[in-house]
Amino acid sequence: MRTDAPTNWTISEFREENVTNFALTFLGYEIDSLNIENWFVSPVLDFSNTEEASMTFDVSYASKIGRNDQLRILASTNCGKDYSLEVYNKKGSVLAVTQSETAWSPQTADDWRNDFVDLSDLAGHADVRVAFLLTNQNGNNLYLDNIELFVSADENQIVIEESMRAYPNPASDFIEVKFNFNIKEEILLRIVSLDGNVIAEETFPNTLNQTYRIENIKSTNNGMYVLQAIGDFTNLSNKILIQQ
Structure with a gap:
C-alpha cells in the first residue's frame, strides 16, 4: 500500500450463504470525511514478455442515494513513481450491484459482479504496479475478491478448479x-x-x-x-x- 495517502482498506470477514468468507474491503459506510483517496497497490508485475495483459476481479458494493463513492484503477510502468494511466473508473450506481441505505455486506453470489480490465497498454513493461483508488463520499462498504491477472486480453477467461x-x-x-x-x-x-x-x-x-x-x-x-x-x-x- 502507499504510505503517503490515507487508507482504510482491510481484510474483513463476512457471511455469504452461511459460509464464512474474507475479502479486501473498504468500510466506507462509517467514514464521514469526504474526498479522501484510499490506495491499495499491487506488488511489482512483470509484463515484459507478453503482448497482451488483463485483469478480472469481483466487486460487491451498494450505493446510497446522493452519495457517489468512486473506484478507479491506475497503473504505473515505473515501479510506482507515478500512476499516469487510468484503466478503470466507476462510481455511484454504475459501480454498485444494488442500492442500500444501511451498511452493506454481501449475502449471496448475486451480490457480486465480475469486472474485466484490459491491461494491454502495460504489455512489454517489466516494472508495472496497479493501484485500486477509492475516493470516499460517505457512501457504503465496498468488497473486492478474486483479483486475477492474465497475459491475454481475452475477456472470456477460463475458470479452473484444478492446479x-x-x-x-x-x-x-x-x-x-x-x-x-x-x-x-x-x-x-x-x-x-x-x-x-x-x-x-x-x-x-x-x-x-x-x-x-x-x-x-x-x-x-x-x-x-x-x-x-x-x-x-x-x-x-x-x-x-x-x-x-
Whole structure:
C-alpha cells in the first residue's frame, strides 16, 4: 500500500450463504470525511514478455442515494513513481450491484459482479504496479475478491478448479497454460517429447493464478508431448497433442 495517502482498506470477514468468507474491503459506510483517496497497490508485475495483459476481479458494493463513492484503477510502468494511466473508473450506481441505505455486506453470489480490465497498454513493461483508488463520499462498504491477472486480453477467461490446465488441446500455433495455486512460486514450464527431448521451456516467477502463452511450437512436429510445470512445491504434467 502507499504510505503517503490515507487508507482504510482491510481484510474483513463476512457471511455469504452461511459460509464464512474474507475479502479486501473498504468500510466506507462509517467514514464521514469526504474526498479522501484510499490506495491499495499491487506488488511489482512483470509484463515484459507478453503482448497482451488483463485483469478480472469481483466487486460487491451498494450505493446510497446522493452519495457517489468512486473506484478507479491506475497503473504505473515505473515501479510506482507515478500512476499516469487510468484503466478503470466507476462510481455511484454504475459501480454498485444494488442500492442500500444501511451498511452493506454481501449475502449471496448475486451480490457480486465480475469486472474485466484490459491491461494491454502495460504489455512489454517489466516494472508495472496497479493501484485500486477509492475516493470516499460517505457512501457504503465496498468488497473486492478474486483479483486475477492474465497475459491475454481475452475477456472470456477460463475458470479452473484444478492446479493447471493447458489449452487448446490439440494445439497448432500456441498453448496457453492457466495456473490455480494457493501460494506463489517460481515455475519452470516446459514441453517434452515422449522420448525425453525438451522442445521448449521458460521460467515464470511469482506464479499464482496467471495464464501464460507458449508460442514457439509452430515448427514442432505433430504428435503427443508432455507439458511439465516444476517448482519448489509443484510437479505437474499434462499430455498435449500438437497438430499443425
